Amino acid sequence: MLLGKLLVHESPEGRTAGMIVEAEAYCGPFDDAAHSFGGRRTARTEAMYAPPGHAYVFRLYGMHRCFNVVTAPEGQPQAVLIRALEPVEGLELMAERRGTDEKRLLCSGPGRLCQAMGIGMEHYGQDLFSGCLRLEEYQSYPPEEICVSPRVNVEYATEYRDRLWRFFLKGNAFVSPVPRRYAARCSLAEIK
DNA sequence: TGTCCGATTGGT
Protein backbone atom coordinates (compact mmCIF):
# COMPACT_ATOMS: atom_id res chain seq x y z
CA MET A 1 0.00 0.00 0.00
CA LEU A 2 1.65 3.19 -1.21
CA LEU A 3 -0.99 5.65 0.06
CA GLY A 4 0.33 7.36 3.19
CA LYS A 5 3.98 6.73 2.35
CA LEU A 6 6.39 9.62 2.08
CA LEU A 7 8.20 10.33 -1.19
CA VAL A 8 11.46 12.16 -0.52
CA HIS A 9 13.90 13.72 -2.95
CA GLU A 10 17.32 14.92 -1.79
CA SER A 11 18.39 17.11 -4.67
CA PRO A 12 21.24 19.61 -5.08
CA GLU A 13 18.68 22.41 -4.72
CA GLY A 14 17.35 21.00 -1.46
CA ARG A 15 15.06 18.46 0.08
CA THR A 16 11.40 18.05 -0.81
CA ALA A 17 8.91 15.51 0.46
CA GLY A 18 5.24 14.68 0.08
CA MET A 19 2.78 12.07 1.29
CA ILE A 20 1.21 9.93 -1.42
CA VAL A 21 -2.55 10.61 -1.47
CA GLU A 22 -3.57 9.28 -4.90
CA ALA A 23 -2.33 6.45 -7.14
CA GLU A 24 -3.37 4.16 -9.99
CA ALA A 25 -2.42 0.55 -10.66
CA TYR A 26 -1.26 -0.64 -14.10
CA CYS A 27 -1.30 -4.35 -13.84
CA GLY A 28 0.77 -5.88 -16.61
CA PRO A 29 0.50 -7.71 -19.95
CA PHE A 30 -3.25 -8.37 -19.65
CA ASP A 31 -4.13 -4.76 -18.72
CA ASP A 32 -4.94 -2.95 -21.97
CA ALA A 33 -4.37 0.45 -20.34
CA ALA A 34 -0.77 -0.36 -19.35
CA HIS A 35 2.36 0.45 -21.35
CA SER A 36 3.37 -3.17 -20.85
CA PHE A 37 0.16 -4.47 -22.46
CA GLY A 38 0.77 -7.60 -24.47
CA GLY A 39 4.18 -8.01 -22.89
CA ARG A 40 5.60 -4.98 -24.69
CA ARG A 41 9.24 -4.71 -23.64
CA THR A 42 11.18 -1.79 -25.10
CA ALA A 43 13.67 0.83 -23.94
CA ARG A 44 10.78 2.81 -22.48
CA THR A 45 9.03 0.00 -20.62
CA GLU A 46 12.15 -1.89 -19.52
CA ALA A 47 12.03 -0.43 -16.00
CA MET A 48 8.56 -1.92 -15.49
CA TYR A 49 10.21 -5.35 -15.50
CA ALA A 50 12.57 -4.41 -12.65
CA PRO A 51 12.16 -5.71 -9.08
CA PRO A 52 9.59 -3.99 -6.86
CA GLY A 53 10.59 -0.62 -5.45
CA HIS A 54 12.19 0.69 -8.61
CA ALA A 55 11.16 3.86 -10.44
CA TYR A 56 9.46 3.87 -13.81
CA VAL A 57 9.46 7.40 -15.23
CA PHE A 58 8.06 8.27 -18.65
CA ARG A 59 7.52 11.38 -20.74
CA LEU A 60 4.08 12.52 -21.77
CA TYR A 61 3.06 15.07 -24.41
CA GLY A 62 6.72 15.91 -24.88
CA MET A 63 6.76 18.14 -21.81
CA HIS A 64 5.56 16.31 -18.71
CA ARG A 65 6.99 13.44 -16.67
CA CYS A 66 5.03 10.74 -14.85
CA PHE A 67 6.42 8.82 -11.90
CA ASN A 68 5.56 5.18 -11.15
CA VAL A 69 6.64 2.68 -8.53
CA VAL A 70 7.27 -0.86 -9.80
CA THR A 71 5.27 -3.19 -7.59
CA ALA A 72 5.42 -6.79 -8.85
CA PRO A 73 8.30 -9.29 -8.69
CA GLU A 74 11.05 -8.93 -11.30
CA GLY A 75 9.85 -9.83 -14.78
CA GLN A 76 6.22 -8.93 -14.08
CA PRO A 77 5.69 -5.48 -15.61
CA GLN A 78 3.31 -3.91 -13.10
CA ALA A 79 3.58 -0.34 -11.83
CA VAL A 80 1.64 2.17 -9.79
CA LEU A 81 1.32 5.70 -11.14
CA ILE A 82 1.64 8.29 -8.37
CA ARG A 83 -1.00 10.91 -9.17
CA ALA A 84 -0.84 13.27 -6.18
CA LEU A 85 1.12 14.13 -3.05
CA GLU A 86 0.28 16.21 -0.03
CA PRO A 87 3.26 18.59 0.27
CA VAL A 88 5.16 17.98 3.52
CA GLU A 89 8.66 19.42 3.23
CA GLY A 90 10.44 21.94 1.01
CA LEU A 91 7.30 23.80 -0.04
CA GLU A 92 9.32 26.84 -1.00
CA LEU A 93 11.46 24.88 -3.43
CA MET A 94 8.34 23.19 -4.80
CA ALA A 95 6.72 26.59 -5.35
CA GLU A 96 9.83 27.83 -7.11
CA ARG A 97 9.95 24.82 -9.43
CA ARG A 98 6.22 25.03 -10.16
CA GLY A 99 6.00 28.77 -10.56
CA THR A 100 3.13 29.13 -8.12
CA ASP A 101 2.63 29.57 -4.40
CA GLU A 102 -0.72 27.87 -4.32
CA LYS A 103 -0.33 24.75 -2.21
CA ARG A 104 -3.00 22.80 -4.04
CA LEU A 105 -1.26 23.32 -7.38
CA LEU A 106 2.12 22.02 -6.24
CA CYS A 107 1.74 18.23 -6.31
CA SER A 108 -1.89 17.52 -7.27
CA GLY A 109 -1.45 15.76 -10.61
CA PRO A 110 1.15 13.33 -12.00
CA GLY A 111 2.99 15.95 -14.07
CA ARG A 112 2.80 18.59 -11.37
CA LEU A 113 4.29 16.42 -8.65
CA CYS A 114 7.23 15.46 -10.86
CA GLN A 115 7.94 19.12 -11.51
CA ALA A 116 7.57 20.09 -7.84
CA MET A 117 9.74 17.21 -6.63
CA GLY A 118 12.35 17.61 -9.36
CA ILE A 119 11.77 14.10 -10.70
CA GLY A 120 13.09 13.51 -14.21
CA MET A 121 14.37 10.84 -16.58
CA GLU A 122 17.61 10.70 -14.55
CA HIS A 123 15.58 8.73 -11.98
CA TYR A 124 14.48 6.15 -14.55
CA GLY A 125 15.03 2.64 -13.20
CA GLN A 126 16.46 3.88 -9.91
CA ASP A 127 16.01 1.90 -6.69
CA LEU A 128 13.66 3.85 -4.40
CA PHE A 129 15.18 2.53 -1.19
CA SER A 130 18.81 3.48 -1.70
CA GLY A 131 19.04 6.59 -3.88
CA CYS A 132 18.34 10.31 -3.61
CA LEU A 133 14.71 9.61 -4.44
CA ARG A 134 13.24 7.46 -1.68
CA LEU A 135 10.06 6.00 -0.26
CA GLU A 136 9.71 6.12 3.51
CA GLU A 137 7.13 4.92 6.01
CA TYR A 138 4.92 7.77 7.18
CA GLN A 139 1.18 7.36 7.76
CA SER A 140 -1.15 4.37 7.67
CA TYR A 141 -4.82 4.48 6.65
CA PRO A 142 -7.55 1.84 7.13
CA PRO A 143 -9.52 0.58 4.07
CA GLU A 144 -12.51 2.70 5.12
CA GLU A 145 -10.46 5.84 4.52
CA ILE A 146 -9.43 4.84 0.99
CA CYS A 147 -11.69 5.68 -1.97
CA VAL A 148 -11.79 3.76 -5.22
CA SER A 149 -12.67 4.89 -8.78
CA PRO A 150 -11.90 4.15 -12.44
CA ARG A 151 -8.50 5.31 -13.73
CA VAL A 152 -8.19 8.76 -15.25
CA ASN A 153 -7.82 9.25 -19.03
CA VAL A 154 -7.50 5.65 -20.12
CA GLU A 155 -10.45 5.83 -22.54
CA TYR A 156 -8.22 4.18 -25.12
CA ALA A 157 -8.45 0.95 -23.14
CA THR A 158 -11.32 -1.47 -23.70
CA GLU A 159 -11.64 -4.48 -21.46
CA TYR A 160 -9.93 -2.93 -18.44
CA ARG A 161 -11.03 0.67 -18.98
CA ASP A 162 -13.54 0.75 -16.13
CA ARG A 163 -11.62 -1.21 -13.53
CA LEU A 164 -11.62 0.49 -10.14
CA TRP A 165 -7.88 0.81 -9.98
CA ARG A 166 -7.54 4.41 -8.88
CA PHE A 167 -7.08 4.86 -5.13
CA PHE A 168 -7.10 8.02 -3.05
CA LEU A 169 -7.46 9.23 0.54
CA LYS A 170 -11.01 10.12 1.51
CA GLY A 171 -11.52 13.85 1.85
CA ASN A 172 -7.88 14.76 1.25
CA ALA A 173 -7.60 18.24 -0.29
CA PHE A 174 -4.54 17.35 -2.35
CA VAL A 175 -6.07 14.64 -4.51
CA SER A 176 -5.84 15.84 -8.12
CA PRO A 177 -8.86 17.63 -9.58
CA VAL A 178 -10.62 15.27 -12.01
CA PRO A 179 -13.98 15.27 -13.87
CA ARG A 180 -17.03 14.01 -12.02
CA ARG A 181 -17.05 10.71 -13.87
CA TYR A 182 -14.04 9.73 -11.76
CA ALA A 183 -15.77 10.37 -8.45
CA ALA A 184 -15.34 7.75 -5.75
CA ARG A 185 -17.43 4.61 -6.33
CA CYS A 186 -16.89 3.17 -2.88
CA SER A 187 -14.23 2.59 -0.26
CA LEU A 188 -11.57 -0.06 -0.41
CA ALA A 189 -13.22 -1.72 2.58
CA GLU A 190 -16.38 -2.42 0.56
CA ILE A 191 -14.45 -4.11 -2.23
CA LYS A 192 -12.36 -6.49 -0.23
C1' DT B 1 12.29 7.31 -42.41
C1' DG B 2 7.38 8.98 -41.76
C1' DT B 3 3.28 9.28 -39.31
C1' DC B 4 0.51 9.18 -35.31
C1' DC B 5 -0.39 10.06 -30.66
C1' DG B 6 -0.38 10.42 -25.55
C1' DA B 7 -1.41 7.39 -17.75
C1' DT B 8 -1.32 16.16 -18.74
C1' DT B 9 -1.56 20.87 -18.02
C1' DG B 10 -2.81 25.63 -18.31
C1' DG B 11 -4.94 29.16 -20.76
C1' DT B 12 -9.34 30.76 -23.75
Place this chain on the structure above:
DNA sequence: CCAATCGGACAG
Protein backbone atom coordinates in the same frame (compact mmCIF):
# COMPACT_ATOMS: atom_id res chain seq x y z
C1' DC C 1 -12.66 23.57 -25.41
C1' DC C 2 -8.00 23.40 -27.30
C1' DA C 3 -3.04 23.89 -28.18
C1' DA C 4 1.60 22.85 -26.54
C1' DT C 5 5.49 19.74 -27.87
C1' DC C 6 8.47 15.65 -28.80
C1' DG C 7 10.05 10.80 -28.08
C1' DG C 8 8.25 6.20 -28.55
C1' DA C 9 5.81 2.77 -31.19
C1' DC C 10 4.96 0.88 -35.32
C1' DA C 11 4.11 0.55 -40.32
C1' DG C 12 6.42 0.42 -44.65
